[in-house]
Amino acid sequence: MKARVTVTLKSGVLDPQGKAIEGALRSLGIAGVASVRQGKVFDIELEGSDKAGAEAALKDAADKLLANTVIENYRIEVMG
Amino acid sequence: MKSAVVVFPGINRERDMARTLKLVSGKEPAMLWHADTEIPTGTDLIVIPGGFSYGDYLRCGAIAARSPIMVAVTDFAAKGGLVLGVCNGFQILCESGLLPGVLMRNQNLKFICRDVYLKVERSDTPFTRSYNAGQVIRVPVAHGEGNYIADGETIAKLEGEGRVLFRYSSPDGIFDPNWNHNGALNGIAGILNGKGNVLGMMPHPENHVETVIGNTEGRGLFSGLVDHLKAA
Secondary structure (H helix, E strand, O other): OEEEEEEEEOOOOOOHHHHHHHHHHOOOOOOOOOOOOOOOEEEEEEOOOHHHHHHHHHHHHHHHOOOOOOOOEEEEOOOO | OOOOEEEEEOOOOHHHHHHHHHHHEEEEEEEOOOOOOOOOOOOEEEEEOOOOOHHHHOOOHHHOOOHHHHHHHHHHHHHEEEEEOOOHHHHHHHOOOOOEEEEOOOOOOOEEEEEEEEEEEEOOOOOOOOOOOOOOEEEEEEEEEEOEOOOOHHHHHHOOOHHHHHHEEEOOOOOOHOOOOOOOHHHEEEEOOOOOOOOEOOOOOOHEEEHHHOOOOOHHHHHHHHHHHHHO
């Protein structure tokens, strides 16, 4: 099974890297960019085919390591 | 003072720290490896030094905070043992949950390597008893992620309980955004846990302990710990 965990900064948390990228996009002349927030994507391969079990394991992984829930949110997608 | 220094792969300031501990306490510290699971009996102080544990992968300090030795460090702290985390050590203490908050990328996105001024907010702690409250000390920083943040409730609690021990300031001890190099909330440079036995700080007091360097203003932190343990 393939899964993806996406970690993003909570709104309100300052993201200087996102700001720098935003500035670079503007200087490239790319039109219509209102703001940029940088995040992380983890593509994870799981053994077995228990979707509910996989979701529980990934939630555990995100809470314990992949995300720092003080500043970050995460989203889990199990692709099957 | 019997001390121990924790070493993770990618840590590079452990020798400065060990040298300072030996110089000030007269005793060679034990060096603990990340895979160790026990703290030597009779240890008074555990230091997590600076560096780039695990190459700062994922988030600074994130991987180190989940290594076997940190279970023992957490247990040691719960029993009241003294723990000091400097620079990457501070990041590791935050990631492990021993201290609240997070150290984010410096506001100006630059790695800052220079001397800074710190206002010592309190002198009635084991870590600051050699200083006077309100005293300003000059010590170096060297970090890219030292911009301390936490939610409003946590900041209010830290400030209300007097747990902000060091604050970036002007040479006169005035809080001023121009002297708050990394953009940390309220200029927070070092904080205590609720019990007052765990200190995390971004600056490196261990690098200002010898006259040959030209500044000894960091020495008081270590000599204070030695005095505290003698008095205990």
